[in-house]
Amino acid sequence: MDASGWRLALVRLTRRLWFRLAAFAGGAVAVALLAGAAGSWPTAVLDVDLGQGAVRTLLQILATSMLAVTTFSLTVMVSAYATAATVSTPRATQLLVQDQTSQHALATFLGAFVYSIVGIAALSTGYYGEEGRIVLYAGTLVVIAIVVLTLLRWIQHLVDFGRMSDVLDRVERAACDAATDAALHPHLGGAAPVAVPPQAWAVTAAEPGVVTHLDMAALSAAADASAVRVHVLVRAGASVARGEELARVEGPRADDVADAVRGAFLVERHRTYDQDPRLGLVALGEIGSRALSPSTNDPGTAIEALNAIQRVLTAALTTEPDPDTAHPHVHVPSVPLADLVEDGIRPIARDGAALVEVGLRVQRVLGGLLGIAEPEDAAVLREASRRAERRATARLDDPRDLELVSRASARARGEAA
Numbered sequence: 001m002d003a004s005g006w007r008l009a010l011v012r013l014t015r016r017l018w019f020r021l022a023a024f025a026g027g028a029v030a031v032a033l034l035a036g037a038a039g040s041w042p043t044a045v046l047d048v049d050l051g052q053g054a055v056r057t058l059l060q061i062l063a064t065s066m067l068a069v070t071t072f073s074l075t076v077m078v079s080a081y082a083t084a085a086t087v088s089t090p091r092a093t094q095l096l097v098q099d100q101t102s103q104h105a106l107a108t109f110l111g112a113f114v115y116s117i118v119g120i121a122a123l124s125t126g127y128y129g130e131e132g133r134i135v136l137y138a139g140t141l142v143v144i145a146i147v148v149l150t151l152l153r154w155i156q157h158l159v160d161f162g163r164m165s166d167v168l169d170r171v172e173r174a175a176c177d178a179a180t181d182a183a184l185h186p187h188l189g190g191a192a193p194v195a196v197p198p199q200a201w202a203v204t205a206a207e208p209g210v211v212t213h214l215d216m217a218a219l220s221a222a223a224d225a226s227a228v229r230v231h232v233l234v235r236a237g238a239s240v241a242r243g244e245e246l247a248r249v250e251g252p253r254a255d256d257v258a259d260a261v262r263g264a265f266l267v268e269r270h271r272t273y274d275q276d277p278r279l280g281l282v283a284l285g286e287i288g289s290r291a292l293s294p295s296t297n298d299p300g301t302a303i304e305a306l307n308a309i310q311r312v313l314t315a316a317l318t319t320e321p322d323p324d325t326a327h328p329h330v331h332v333p334s335v336p337l338a339d340l341v342e343d344g345i346r347p348i349a350r351d352g353a354a355l356v357e358v359g360l361r362v363q364r365v366l367g368g369l370l371g372i373a374e375p376e377d378a379a380v381l382r383e384a385s386r387r388a389e390r391r392a393t394a395r396l397d398d399p400r401d402l403e404l405v406s407r408a409s410a411r412a413r414g415e416a417a
Contacts, residue, residue, distance in 0.1 A: 021106065021107045024108060024111030025110055027111060028111040028112065028114040028115035029114060029115070054133075054137065055133055055136050055137045055140065056120060058141075058144075059119045059123070059140060060116070060120065062115075062116040062143065062144065063113055063116035063117055066109050066110075066113035066147070069109045070110050073105060073154065076158060076161075077102055079162075080161055080162030081093050081096055081162070083162050084167050087296075088164060088168075088286075088287045088290065089171075089283050089286040089290065091171075091271075091279065091282065091286065092171050092287075094273075095167075095170040095171065096161075096167070096170070099161070099170075101153065101157045101161075102154075102157070102161065104150070105150050105154040105157070109150070112144075112147050116140075119136055123136075164301060164304075167287070168287065168304055171283045171284055171308070172280070172308040175273070175277070175279075175280020175281055175284060176280070176311065176312045177273075178273055178274065178277040178280055179277040179281075179312050180319050181277070182316065182334075183315070183316045183317075183319035184319050184320075184321060184322050185321070186321050186334035187325075187332040187333075188214060188327075189324075189325065189326040190216060190220075190232070190326075190327040191327070191328050191331045192334075193333045194231075194331055196231045196248050197250055200248040200249060201248065202245045202248050202249075203245070203247045203248070203249060203258050203261045203262050204244060204245055205240040205241065205242055205245075205262070206262060207267060208239075208241045208242045209239070209240065209268055209269055210237070210238070210239050210267065210269065210270065210271050211234055211235065211237065211238045211266065212236055212237075212266050212267070212268045212271060212275070212276070213236055213265075214264060214265060214332070215266070216326070216327050216330060216332075218260065218264040219247075219260075219261060219264045219330045220327035220329060221260075222257055222261055223327075223330055226251065226252070226256075226257045227251060228251030228252065229249070229251060229331070230249055230250075230261060230331065231247055231248045231249070231331045232246075232331060232333065233333075234247075235333065235335065236275035237271055237275075237277075237278050246261070246262065246265050277316070277340065278340060278343050280312065281309060281343040281344035284305050284308050284309050284344055285345070285346065285348060288301065288302040288306060288348035289348055289350075289351045291305070292355070292358065293351070299352065299357055302351075302352055303357070303358065303361045305348060306358075306362060306365050307361075307365075309345060309365065310365045312344070313340060313341070313369055314368075314369065314372065317337075317369065317372050317374075317377065337381075338380045341380055341384050345362060345366070345384055346384075349362045349387070350391060353394065353395040354392075354396065356401040356404060356405060359391075359401075359408070360405060360408050362388045363389070363405065363411070366385045366412045367385075367408075367411060369381050370382065370385075370412060370413065370414070382413050386413075388409070389406065392405045393406070
């Protein structure tokens, strides 16, 4: 695994809930045990007589309360995950799981619980002398202060955590980051795609799944080391079957090159947001589409999702691409704007075709995007506007509603009504 592979593994590790819990619990054990190694300086700084009962009482109260708070917090988090998957989209759950505030709060409460348990156990064995008890007492007061501050922040965080507005904001941020990065590096730092020579040989997937990450540094290193040129065929977010082509290599065929190229494609079971700009728009489209189901009947949420989609696509359209090519021997296709528009807007335009307020908002979003789009992108947006108008025309019954949508569609495309 090269440097970029280790970096990706480290980033994913730090996002996992158990990692922060384990780190805080390990730190709590270390602090509790190191208090027994204190020298004579605690009594020189603070000349007090602390019996084992004084510290033990605080630790027992801390242990009892932190166990209850930790259990409660975990229950709230799991409930928020389930609610978000039910009312919005399951694609948003991974963003809630990675929430730093929730992880920090749960890790703090668990760390305080472990600290108190270790302190009580060490006190029972006579591990601490007079100096150690002073340090343990001071450490306990610090832990209590940290717990109180974390609890206050956690309570405030719970006001919005897992609600529809919170989920929309999280998905929008993830989608905007991925879309902006895709616009800044449309070819992931590689070269634009060119015609693949007929003699280029294929590198296929070893297992079925979804491509979640493309290691450009590894591809470039393999291409430079063997003097070959790699033509990437699939990007992150693409589903591949076993034996399906991932890339074609222009140059001498070699097993080590094939293994290196195949290893640069991370194939997993589920899509992730990092290198996949389409997933965020898929999630926003699913949120809006689910809000329009007969059981939910919430056009306002669909309109909020459209507003978020507009902001994401605006960021993608207004980001200037980086002209530098870091990996000239690796050709990578860009993500077409048509795919982004279809992923985000089509589900809402389809399921909201019978609602005039949704149809009007779709046209306004497309019209706003047309105002900042380049000519080659404008054609995609105009076609999306025409398709949305056709859907609405087929579903709306009131002549006035039909007239409003037709006018909004013509205005979006800059045509005469």
